[in-house]
């Protein structure tokens with residue numbers, strides 16, 4: 001019981017951050033002031049929303065996805081973003097179980113798990129924000145890029161892993177690999193935003209897991225784009241935003257990267 005309550009609280013914490021991200025994405029896209037502060041309002045009738053309208057997921061279900069004032073439909077995209085962030089927070093807790101449950105109702109708090117949980121929760125929030133922003137606009141906002149990079153470097157310094165030399169090697173790989181593609185394709189395949197974003201991944205993962213992340217991204221990218229190209233009437237030169245694939249690859253790396261890496265190392269040493 002107590003354990004499910006912790007999971008539920010974490011889900012709602014994640015969903016609230018998802019809700020904040022959707023507001024931030026909207027305000028950055030539309031050049032509206034006050035990404036962090038300022039009242040929320042209905043984008044259609046401009047009426048201010050109060051606490052009752054802003055409870056993640058629940059408000060959406062209670063109002064059946066409509067604005068209480070003008071009845072305009074609220075995009076289910078917000079609901080999806082909130083649920084995604086909530087689920088990611090639960091998955092991170094299972095990966096870094098900073099509260100260990102001792103039946104019947106005791107918990108042991110482990111700071112050594114809490115710090116990575118916190119850092120990865122921050123990274124994940126940026127990833128999800130970039131994912132949805134890039135999907136909508138094929139751009140990554142500078143404010144996400146240039147706050148994530150220093151945060152990820154400081155995060156890795158706090159965790160003591162990857163080490164500085166490793167971050168540097170990973171950054172160099174990212175520069176050659178992504179910078180090379182940008183130069184060759186004159187920015188058609190990838191944008192500068194993808195390159196800057198890959199520097200953050202380099203700082204978070206180090207070079208070995210960065211390679212896992214890149215491999216996973218291209219694998220997922222192929223799985224998704226090939227059917228699109230074949231069946232969905234999408235032309236070969238239609239720009240497909242790349243950062244969402246990198247982000248799915250990054251999540252795969254967070255949760256399974258070390259397993260994938262050791263599986264690969266085993267299979268080449270046999």
Ligand SMILES: [Zn+2]
Pocket residue numbers: 042043044045046047067068069070071072
């Ligand atoms: Zn309204």
